[in-house]
Amino acid sequence: MKSGLFMNLAMVRGLLAAGVLVTLMGNTATAAGDAQAGMTKASSVCLACHSLDGNSVNPQWPSIAGQHESYIIKQIKAFRAGQRVNPLMSPIAMTLTDKEIEDVAAYYAGQTIKGQEGAKDKIDLGQQIYRGGLANGKVPACLACHGPDGRGNSAAIYPAIRSQHATQIVMQLQAYRKGERKTDQNEMMRSIAAKLTDEQIDAVAQYIQGLR
Ligand code: HEC
Ligand code: HEC
CATH class of the missing domain: 1.10.760.10 (Cytochrome c-like domain)
Incomplete structure (x- = not known):
């Protein structure tokens, strides 16, 4: 349990450090993920819930189109580590390697989110x-x-x-x-x-x- 928590903190720190590096490099650094390979994975696994373009049809499933690569990676790794739990998403995350996570993140980060309007009275x-x-x-x-x-x-x-x-x-x-x-x-x-x-x-x- 203790070592699990330590791992997660270390992972978060690593991601934060990577994020700072990207900023220092003026956001021009190319990410590690391969969007083409990510699309192949997305079209066989993720599309069932998040759609191939990342705009989910069911509002109980998040749209992930245009989300930051860093954030997609962080969340999938959190599901994989059991730090974030969901009966639909957790089992999928557990089948993914680091490379596959980076690839799908690169792919979905490049998609465009389309949303509904907000309720006027609210x-x-x-x-x-x-x-x-x-x-x-x-x-x-x-x-x-x-x-x-x-x-x-x-x-x-x-x-x-x-x-x-x-x-x-x-x-x-x-x-x-x-x-x-x-x-x-x-x-x-x-x-x-x-x-x-x-x-x-x-x-x-x-x-x-x-x-x-
Ligand atoms: C069986 C349905 C299902 C499949 C298949 C699926 N997901 Fe999910 N995913 C979900 C649900 C439901 C959530 C929201 C979980 C929650 O509320 O905690 C989620 C959450 C996420 C999140 C976090 C989004 C956020 O805004 O916090 C990411 C990123 C994600 N999924 C990526 C993927 C990727 C990439 C794949 C393919 C490798 C995939 N998912 C496959 C159902 C699915
Ligand atoms: C101090 C910075 C900060 C402020 C202020 C803040 N947020 Fe956040 N928010 C975050 C961070 C960081 C996360 C991601 C945390 C994680 O990984 O779970 C997040 C996550 C979220 C998410 C989940 C997104 C997803 O898809 O996983 C929602 C929704 C959200 N914030 C809404 C709000 C709303 C609404 C407010 C104002 C009432 C707000 N936030 C104010 C930093 C902030």
Whole structure:
């Protein structure tokens, strides 16, 4: 158990170091993944749930098109290590080698996400939370890390969340709030989600779904 945790921390540190290196190199460094090989793997395994273009049809399955390569790698490795658990995704992750993970990450990072609009009656509150946080100062603005358009930050491994299914955003925020999802370094997302009500989560999710 102890050595497992140590491994995960070491992996996260390694990824962070890699991210910093990419930034220093002006984001021009070519990633290790082979997108062509990734497409072959995606078309035999991933497409069943995430579709070949990375826009999932079922809102309970995340769209992964255009997600940062660094983040896709981090999450698949977390499922593989049992650090993040899902009955559909975990068994798949356990069959993948490091190379296959890098390849599918390179492939899906190159796809384009297409989202639905956000519910009109909720996006005002959602926008307020996303751009300004909560007035009591306890919840920081989401844009501080996820960016004004929800594109995240590849080097820091802050995920792109724009255009994601609102259902999926709600599921992930609830998982952080319940402490079921623990992949966030320094409990960044758990501490934020813990302070959001259901209504606030729903509103911010609708706003994020409509972000392009
Ligand atoms: C049987 C369905 C299924 C298949 C096949 C599948 N996934 Fe998933 N995947 C899921 C589900 C469901 C989740 C969300 C799990 C959760 O809520 O924790 C997920 C989550 C992910 C995530 C994390 C997304 C995020 O925003 O946090 C990534 C990345 C991912 N899958 C990549 C892949 C890749 C690459 C493949 C192919 C090698 C693949 N998946 C195959 C169902 C699947
Ligand atoms: C201090 C930086 C920071 C702030 C502020 C922040 N996030 Fe995050 N967020 C992260 C990081 C880092 C992750 C990835 C953590 C992990 O690997 O589980 C994440 C993950 C997420 C995810 C899961 C994405 C996925 O597909 O796996 C959602 C949804 C999300 N954040 C929504 C929000 C919302 C909504 C807000 C504002 C209320 C917010 N975040 C504020 C850093 C931040």
